[in-house]
Amino acid sequence: MKGYAGKILRVNLSDGRMSKEEIPEEMMRKFLGGRGFAAKILWDEVSGVDPLSEGNKIVFSTGPLTGLPIPSSGKMVIASKSPLTGGYGDGNIGSMAAVHLRRAGYDVLIVEGKSERPCYIAIQDEKVEILDARDIWGKMSFEAQDSLEAKHGKNVGVLVIGPGGENIVRFATVMSQRGRAGGRPGMGAVMGSKNLKAIVVRGTGEIPVFDVERLREMGKEGYGEIKGKENYDFWIRQGTMQVFEWANENNCLPTSNFREGTFRFSKRLDGYALERLKVGRKGCPLCNMQCGNIIKDAENMNAELDYENVGMLGSNIGMDDLRKVGVLNRMADEYGLDTISLGSCLGFLMEASEKKLIEARIEWGDFDACQKAIEDIVKRRGLGEIIFEGVRKASERVGGDSQDWAMHVKGLEISAYDCHACPGMALSYGTSPIGAHHKDAWVISWEVSTDRFSYSKEKVEKIIELQRLRGGLFESMTTCRLPWIEVDFGLHWYPKYLEAARGVGISQEEISELGDRIYTLIRSYWVRESRSWSRKMDYPPSRWFEEPLNQGDLKGYKLDRARYDGMLSRYYEIRGWDEDGAPQKETLEGLGLGDVVSVLGENG
Amino acid sequence: MLSQSLGKMAEFRFLGYLGEIFGKKRVRISLESPMKLRDILEVEFPEDRSIVLINQRVGNFDSLIRNEDKVVIMPMISGG
Numbered sequence A: 001m002k003g004y005a006g007k008i009l010r011v012n013l014s015d016g017r018m019s020k021e022e023i024p025e026e027m028m029r030k031f032l033g034g035r036g037f038a039a040k041i042l043w044d045e046v047s048g049v050d051p052l053s054e055g056n057k058i059v060f061s062t063g064p065l066t067g068l069p070i071p072s073s074g075k076m077v078i079a080s081k082s083p084l085t086g087g088y089g090d091g092n093i094g095s096m097a098a099v100h101l102r103r104a105g106y107d108v109l110i111v112e113g114k115s116e117r118p119c120y121i122a123i124q125d126e127k128v129e130i131l132d133a134r135d136i137w138g139k140m141s142f143e144a145q146d147s148l149e150a151k152h153g154k155n156v157g158v159l160v161i162g163p164g165g166e167n168i169v170r171f172a173t174v175m176s177q178r179g180r181a182g183g184r185p186g187m188g189a190v191m192g193s194k195n196l197k198a199i200v201v202r203g204t205g206e207i208p209v210f211d212v213e214r215l216r217e218m219g220k221e222g223y224g225e226i227k228g229k230e231n232y233d234f235w236i237r238q239g240t241m242q243v244f245e246w247a248n249e250n251n252c253l254p255t256s257n258f259r260e261g262t263f264r265f266s267k268r269l270d271g272y273a274l275e276r277l278k279v280g281r282k283g284c285p286l287c288n289m290q291c292g293n294i295i296k297d298a299e300n301m302n303a304e305l306d307y308e309n310v311g312m313l314g315s316n317i318g319m320d321d322l323r324k325v326g327v328l329n330r331m332a333d334e335y336g337l338d339t340i341s342l343g344s345c346l347g348f349l350m351e352a353s354e355k356k357l358i359e360a361r362i363e364w365g366d367f368d369a370c371q372k373a374i375e376d377i378v379k380r381r382g383l384g385e386i387i388f389e390g391v392r393k394a395s396e397r398v399g400g401d402s403q404d405w406a407m408h409v410k411g412l413e414i415s416a417y418d419c420h421a422c423p424g425m426a427l428s429y430g431t432s433p434i435g436a437h438h439k440d441a442w443v444i445s446w447e448v449s450t451d452r453f454s455y456s457k458e459k460v461e462k463i464i465e466l467q468r469l470r471g472g473l474f475e476s477m478t479t480c481r482l483p484w485i486e487v488d489f490g491l492h493w494y495p496k497y498l499e500a501a502r503g504v505g506i507s508q509e510e511i512s513e514l515g516d517r518i519y520t521l522i523r524s525y526w527v528r529e530s531r532s533w534s535r536k537m538d539y540p541p542s543r544w545f546e547e548p549l550n551q552g553d554l555k556g557y558k559l560d561r562a563r564y565d566g567m568l569s570r571y572y573e574i575r576g577w578d579e580d581g582a583p584q585k586e587t588l589e590g591l592g593l594g595d596v597v598s599v600l601g602e603n604g
Numbered sequence B: 001m002l003s004q005s006l007g008k009m010a011e012f013r014f015l016g017y018l019g020e021i022f023g024k025k026r027v028r029i030s031l032e033s034p035m036k037l038r039d040i041l042e043v044e045f046p047e048d049r050s051i052v053l054i055n056q057r058v059g060n061f062d063s064l065i066r067n068e069d070k071v072v073i074m075p076m077i078s079g080g
């Protein structure tokens, strides 16, 4: 099929073997690309292994729209068995590496095995080498990127880890272009465990496309439409930071480790505060609505801010100075740590310190202590020893009632929306296929605009609809969802883009089926890999059920456990999963996942 | 007295780019009788992409607004 290079590049770091494999057309039809391909590959190839062992694999996967001249298409998915959660993990990243990989003639790169020494993979079209990385091992992600560009030229795509990934901090991410990050559930730690510092890729070919002329024309129109949108200018000014004021107003801004949904000093951190400090913007390739806001941070260095990191490294830890938040965020980017998990980990430590569950003192909003804690996390010493495996593991270490306020689902720290008064968003976190993340179904806005406090069937259906589009279609095409969701770029463009790229479009039914297939396969992966799978894995933390909000207009609100459970059952019902959330035989067969039945059946 | 007349006004707040469309982020208006939100504002909003909260409850541009109501109009954003 057109639209694909049609090839998987496989590199084994243990023995240096490399191969180029055809992607069967059936796989393209059934899984589309990106996340779909990654889920299929991990299901087929990575079973029962320790995520940090040689047996794990890491998949860099593009889709049929990646790298094409259409809005915000410079994205790829990085997936692996997660060392943070023990289940399926992935994240998307905007990087020239995505574009170059496609131009080099590959849709997917699979890295397996483990190198004896620090290494990196250099791909130049047909030529693939495993090179010595000892001189860049230990370097910060920005500096390592610079060194690799000095060696290979600026016209390359680079994916790199920082010291966080090298030291196998479980929430280490993969970095690119000094600020792009991806792979929250420890994809950087998987690279580190393989002694793989970086991937450098340069492709000089053309991405095969069914109708280049039409694609170019429609791409141009698409870029134009985005620029003409009513809220485009405001988006350019604030990007995702416009959410800050919104979240505070709606009592869902994470504050004091998700105890509250409003922050007393929110005006010091919101999108308008950002505008006063902003010195520039950056973002992913092929995007004309770049959303990385650059400010001069408290150390007078450039730092990039978006809503998630200001929510988690700001209000969630009582940090009320945007320039200080900038420093913490820059440190996370340089070390290659996930900013969301980092904010949650710092909040956890602060609460543990307040409750005297740990000896060390770390106060809310203590900037110096936070900086030191980040260094300790990367070096896995002091406070870092408690928290480097994320809040779930930390709560096992510190004990007390900390499991109730270790803010995660399935081991992945919750991103920046408090759900005391948002049952739908809580379910969205509960059922997100990588653990608590907002990427798949950000239902809050819709929820607030309808019947916010209900646990209705409509909410469950809305979540599934969003999961199909955001988690299925966008993650697999693979392009950024923000043009559609943030500035209202027409969804109708995407089937047309797919048709011009592949010669085959996609119908509404096919989109739904694709999303359902991917979700059910990922869920099967969780069930297979978890030693003790149960529906409890889909529950958010007790804090939201037991401790009501103490401040703001929604004081007194908390979630109702029985009604949440009712929503979860409805969710399973629609998905065709059983009461424990495991896919049923008929569902698997109906989605063309017959091969999964025998495996799950054996285990079940 | 000023404080009394202020107490009798309806308050309107606009979040995000809707503040730019209206031209202000906050305004207080005294209403002689209940009026439809649409008729009070006299500015066209992207209604299908806006959320209207009246005293913390969901409303719409046809809702009747009375003095002392607190109205927040916010964009239907998508949060990344």
Ligand code: SF4
Pocket: A072, A073, A074, A094, A282, A283, A284, A285, A287, A288, A289, A290, A291, A292, A480, A481, A482, A483
């Ligand atoms: S909108 Fe932001 S995240 Fe999406 S492609 Fe553009 S810069 Fe990247």
